[in-house]
Amino acid sequence: MCGCARSHLESKGVSVNLIVVSDMDVSHCRDCDGCRDGMCVLDDEMDVIYDAFATSDMLILACPIHFSGPSSLIKLVMDRFQPYWFDETLPHPSHAVALLCGGSPEPRFDATIYTMRAFAITTGMEWKGQYCLGDTDSGVDVERIRSGVSSFLDGVIGDGKG
Ligand SMILES: Cc1cc2nc3c(=O)[nH]c(=O)nc-3n(C[C@H](O)[C@H](O)[C@H](O)COP(=O)(O)O)c2cc1C
Numbered sequence: 001m002c003g004c005a006r007s008h009l010e011s012k013g014v015s016v017n018l019i020v021v022s023d024m025d026v027s028h029c030r031d032c033d034g035c036r037d038g039m040c041v042l043d044d045e046m047d048v049i050y051d052a053f054a055t056s057d058m059l060i061l062a063c064p065i066h067f068s069g070p071s072s073l074i075k076l077v078m079d080r081f082q083p084y085w086f087d088e089t090l091p092h093p094s095h096a097v098a099l100l101c102g103g104s105p106e107p108r109f110d111a112t113i114y115t116m117r118a119f120a121i122t123t124g125m126e127w128k129g130q131y132c133l134g135d136t137d138s139g140v141d142v143e144r145i146r147s148g149v150s151s152f153l154d155g156v157i158g159d160g161k162g
Contacts, residue, residue, distance in 0.1 A: 001099045001133065002062050004142075004149040014157065017052050021073045024048070028076060035083035046080050053081075054091035058157070059125060061116050064136075065102035070112040078115070084123040096120045097156055098130040099149060103137030128156045 006016045024045040034041035063074040120127045131152035
């Protein structure tokens with residue numbers, strides 16, 4: 001889904017920064033309150049994500065459903081945005097969407113959407129919707145994903161010039 005999103009957006013002239021959290025060293029929020037008067041005090045690769053977040057127009061959150069919720073990896077990253085809870089003026093994309101997939105025929109996407117929307121509200125982004133793909137454990141049709149993701153993104157960005 002991420003690959004389809006990237007190639008479609010790039011074909012529209014949109015610059016894409018794909019961040020794969022599983023390849024990164026990102027620690028859990030410790031609720032130390034160190035960010036109460038500034039940014040996070042932990043020293044890890046979260047800085048790369050903060051920088052991308054501060055300089056992007058749109059955020060696409062992408063993850064599989066795990067036990068009817070977001071994957072722990074993406075939740076880990078969202079939790080590290082606690083500095084935005086204390087300072088709502090921190091720079092952020094103007095809007096956010098999600099690409100979600102689940103293995104069962106009818107995955108429960110609702111808890112993940114709820115969590116991601118709460119994250120968007122806290123960080124000051126307008127939620128523009130989500131593309132949800134179920135039944136992936138029965139096999140994936142890449143052309144179906146490409147077409148579904150492309151149509152969804154076209155509905156969000158229009159002609160890509162906005
Ligand atoms: C730990 C774990 C929990 C999962 N829980 C769910 C679930 O609650 N509902 C569901 O529909 N699929 C569930 N799945 C299946 C994944 O959502 C599905 O295989 C998905 O396509 C994986 O995407 P990925 O290949 O990008 O990781 C779970 C998979 C794992 C590994």
